[in-house]
Amino acid sequence: MPRLLSICLLCWLTLNPGVAQPKAADDPPPVVRLVRLPAEGVVLDQGWKWHAGDDPAWAHPGFDDRGWENIDPTRDVPLLPQVRKAGIGWFRLRLRIDRSMHREPLVLVVEQLGASEVFLNGRLLYRFGRVSADPKRLQTYNPLGQPLAFRLSDEPEQVLAVRFAFNNRLPYLKFASRPNPVLRLRLNKTNQQTAEVKLTPVRIHDYGNIGFFLSLSILHLALYWFNPKQKANLYLLIFSVANLGLAVVYIYSYETHSVEKRVYLQAIIPVLFAVSFIFVLTTIYSLFQQPRGMVYWSLVGFYLLYIPFFSQLYEVGPVLGMFYLPLIYYAECCRIALRAVRQHQRGAWLIAWGGIIYLLSNGWLILTLAGLLPNGPGLVFQIVSYEIALLAFPVSLSLYLALEFAFTSQSLAAKLVQVQLLMEQTTAQEQEKREILASQNERLERQVTDRTAEVVAQKNELQATLTELRRTQTQLIQREKMASLGELTAGIAHEIQNPLNFVNNFAEVSAEVVDELEAEQQQPNPDTELEAELLRGLKQNLHKIAHHGGRASAIVQGMLEHARSGTGEKQRTDLNTLAAECLQIAYQRLRAKHQDFTCELVTGFEADLGNEVGKIDVVPQEMGRVLLTLYSNAFYAVQQKQKSAPVEYRPTVRVCTRLIPRHVPEGDAATAESNRRRPGEEAVEIRVSDNGTGIPEAVKAKIFQPFFTTKPPGEGTGLGLSLAYDIVTQGHGGMLSVESQLGEGTEFTVCLPATGGTAVT
Numbered sequence: 001m002p003r004l005l006s007i008c009l010l011c012w013l014t015l016n017p018g019v020a021q022p023k024a025a026d027d028p029p030p031v032v033r034l035v036r037l038p039a040e041g042v043v044l045d046q047g048w049k050w051h052a053g054d055d056p057a058w059a060h061p062g063f064d065d066r067g068w069e070n071i072d073p074t075r076d077v078p079l080l081p082q083v084r085k086a087g088i089g090w091f092r093l094r095l096r097i098d099r100s101m102h103r104e105p106l107v108l109v110v111e112q113l114g115a116s117e118v119f120l121n122g123r124l125l126y127r128f129g130r131v132s133a134d135p136k137r138l139q140t141y142n143p144l145g146q147p148l149a150f151r152l153s154d155e156p157e158q159v160l161a162v163r164f165a166f167n168n169r170l171p172y173l174k175f176a177s178r179p180n181p182v183l184r185l186r187l188n189k190t191n192q193q194t195a196e197v198k199l200t201p202v203r204i205h206d207y208g209n210i211g212f213f214l215s216l217s218i219l220h221l222a223l224y225w226f227n228p229k230q231k232a233n234l235y236l237l238i239f240s241v242a243n244l245g246l247a248v249v250y251i252y253s254y255e256t257h258s259v260e261k262r263v264y265l266q267a268i269i270p271v272l273f274a275v276s277f278i279f280v281l282t283t284i285y286s287l288f289q290q291p292r293g294m295v296y297w298s299l300v301g302f303y304l305l306y307i308p309f310f311s312q313l314y315e316v317g318p319v320l321g322m323f324y325l326p327l328i329y330y331a332e333c334c335r336i337a338l339r340a341v342r343q344h345q346r347g348a349w350l351i352a353w354g355g356i357i358y359l360l361s362n363g364w365l366i367l368t369l370a371g372l373l374p375n376g377p378g379l380v381f382q383i384v385s386y387e388i389a390l391l392a393f394p395v396s397l398s399l400y401l402a403l404e405f406a407f408t409s410q411s412l413a414a415k416l417v418q419v420q421l422l423m424e425q426t427t428a429q430e431q432e433k434r435e436i437l438a439s440q441n442e443r444l445e446r447q448v449t450d451r452t453a454e455v456v457a458q459k460n461e462l463q464a465t466l467t468e469l470r471r472t473q474t475q476l477i478q479r480e481k482m483a484s485l486g487e488l489t490a491g492i493a494h495e496i497q498n499p500l501n502f503v504n505n506f507a508e509v510s511a512e513v514v515d516e517l518e519a520e521q522q523q524p525n526p527d528t529e530l531e532a533e534l535l536r537g538l539k540q541n542l543h544k545i546a547h548h549g550g551r552a553s554a555i556v557q558g559m560l561e562h563a564r565s566g567t568g569e570k571q572r573t574d575l576n577t578l579a580a581e582c583l584q585i586a587y588q589r590l591r592a593k594h595q596d597f598t599c600e601l602v603t604g605f606e607a608d609l610g611n612e613v614g615k616i617d618v619v620p621q622e623m624g625r626v627l628l629t630l631y632s633n634a635f636y637a638v639q640q641k642q643k644s645a646p647v648e649y650r651p652t653v654r655v656c657t658r659l660i661p662r663h664v665p666e667g668d669a670a671t672a673e674s675n676r677r678r679p680g681e682e683a684v685e686i687r688v689s690d691n692g693t694g695i696p697e698a699v700k701a702k703i704f705q706p707f708f709t710t711k712p713p714g715e716g717t718g719l720g721l722s723l724a725y726d727i728v729t730q731g732h733g734g735m736l737s738v739e740s741q742l743g744e745g746t747e748f749t750v751c752l753p754a755t756g757g758t759a760v761t
Contacts, residue, residue, distance in 0.1 A: 032094065040188075041109070044160070047093050048072065048093050049069065051065070051068045052085075053090070059122050063092075071091070073185075075181065075182065088165045091161070092162075093161075095160060101189075105150075106150060108126075108150060108187060109187075110145075110146075111179075112142055114140050115128060115129030116128050118162050119162070120152075128141040140260060141258065205387060209387075210247045213241075223401060235280075236279075236283050242275040245272050246269060253265040273303075274304060280397075281332060288339075288348070299332060303329075306320070327359065330355050330359060330362075334355035334356060357389075503552070506542075506545045517534045520534070570619055572615045572616070573616065575618065583627070586635060600652045603656065619727075619731065622727045625724070626727050629720040629721060634692065634746070637746060640693055652690065652691050657684065657687075660683045660751070682753075683751050683753055684751070684754050685749060694745055694746055695738070704725040734753065
């Protein structure tokens with residue numbers, strides 16, 4: 001129990017150094033007198049007055065500041081809560097300087113954690129940053145001890161006023177013995193040492209760490225590059241980079257003029273601490289192949305939980321993270337290393353001694369910070385203790401890994417000798433194998449030659465089979481065309497039947513009228529009016545016979561135009577008329593086979609499909625074949641559905657055409673009308689839909705493949721839609737697509753360029 005109390009007392013003394021070395025706080029006199037300036041200058045830390053707020057009149061030397069609060073602005077941030085709370089205020093100091101120094105040029109060395117304007121006897125000397133009560137407009141600036149020259153006035157009493165703004169939103173930190181004054185002004189002569197930024201032991205320590213950890217990082221990067229299986233080199237590389245980052249952050253944070261940058265850079269420090277200690281612990285576990293159990297993960301989680309509290313504890317947080325918590329990590333590393341020593345593991349004593357040296361040096365450093373041991377001039381003892389503690393363990397780990405690398409190299413050299421002996425034995429065996437392989441190669445070459453001859457024969461046979469298949473495919477395509485022509489002929493015959501019936505009927509009526517006229521003329525007293533009436537009727541019948549004969553002739557002429565092979569060149573074609581004629585032909589063709597079948601035909605044609613009314617550039621014979629195929633499939637689908645559908649089902653086939661203009665923003669009607677007439681930027685769409693059986697998804701994926709059909713044998717060859725797809729896409733640069741819902745119907749869409757020039761995509 002007494003030992004535990006002693007440890008707690010030691011920690012309390014370390015975190016509260018002001019208790020270990022109490023100072024008397026006497027009220028400063030109203031006027032500070034300076035008779036001479038020593039070589040190191042004078043720090044103005046007494047006689048200051050403070051008042052929160054902002055009033056330019058407070059810079060005037062005659063202002064009465066006796067009611068203001070006495071203050072020492074060189075103290076740390078937590079010891080001046082009134083400054084931090086106010087945000088903006090004024091410091092005033094009255095100086096009575098010996099007249100012998102009035103003629104000498106003096107310098108003022110300033111360090112601060114805010115922004116300030118320095119006045120001497122009401123005259124602005126210097127402005128550091130931007131002073132403002134608004135944190136958004138405030139710009140802090142630390143001159144970092146830069147000497148600023150000025151001259152005293154002839155008045156016996158000099159009044160130094162500082163308008164000061166403090167950013168109370170920043171998480172300020174203090175690291176060990178590094179000073180952190182709110183405002184520190186030092187008065188000195190120009191011919192004496194004035195620069196505060198010089199090569200101090202602290203800076204030598206920081207720059208030395210940069211060089212050391214940079215070299216260590218390069219070393220372990222090289223070791224890991226040559227031996228990536230040794231993960232300890234990778235972990236030590238990360239450890240070295242983290243410590244290199246710490247050294248860089250230390251230097252830059254204390255050499256940057258921006259206080260905000262300094263504070264935010266210091267916020268990175270706990271993360272780098274965590275990476276450093278966690279990976280040095282991971283290195284030990286990896287080197288000695290220790291399982292990462294509860295102790296390892298507890299230590300890792302403990303430090304990760306500590307990171308958010310680092311910047312909230314001012315001086316306590318850095319001291320805990322830099323000195324006390326690492327004791328736990330390195331104690332665990334020493335425990336594992338000592339266990340390895342007891343197990344006679346090679347080189348483990350190096351790491352154990354490194355850990356012991358760290359624990360001793362860090363313990364000495366903690367006692368020095370607590371004031372229980374002397375510190376020496378310029379913090380020498382603290383710096384030496386910290387440097388030994390910081391470098392002892394990584395140096396021991398690096399030596400261990402270097403020895404392991406040397407042992408591995410020696411082992412590899414011995415194995416190399418063994419390999420050479422084995423290679424000599426293997427060479428003799430290889431020579432014997434070569435002779436065996438040579439004989440086997442000869443036998444294989446003969447077998448390959450024989451096999452090649454067989455393959456060539458099979459190739460020729462397959463080539464002949466392929467030629468026969470192509471010939472058969474051509475015959476099938478011709479058969480499909482002939483079957484289509486036969487169905488077309490049946491449709492034409494059925495279409496011509498109607499006008500022929502009219503011709504026959506009117507011819508019979510006309511013969512009866514002629515007989516009646518001859519009978520009347522044989523009468524002794526013929527009736528002239530009746531003869532005239534019969535002649536008029538006969539004339540009307542002849543006109544009707546001529547009309548229906550012309551209709552039959554027109555049908556035959558149109559069918560001949562569609563049936564002839566043509567030149568294959570595109571022509572200006574009335575697409576609406578072509579679609580309507582093909583629809584009637586396909587319907588009459590099916591009616592010729594199934595006279596009891598009826599279907600509702602619905603058309604919706606847009607008149608303006610091209611540059612001329614209703615005409616676009618297509619090959620009419622090929623496009624007619626496409627339309628006949630789509631119509632035939634539609635009629636077949638509705639006919640099949642009618643066989644099993646309810647009585648109220650009405651087969652319906654729809655065909656519509658429309659012009660698709662290019663995209664135009666909404667509301668721009670004039671541009672839309674202009675673009676409708678611009679060639680090459682419109683497409684014509686033909687939709688053929690039915691309310692038939694629909695197409696399953698599995699069938700729809702293969703519907704345009706050659707020789708694929710769902711019709712019973714003898715009713716389809718599977719070439720109709722394949723040929724239609726080739727005609728639309730390859731012959732006309734268009735698109736042919738299908739949408740279907742099983743049990744509801746199918747819709748085929750043909751999309752063609754309106755001018756026949758630009759392909760549709």
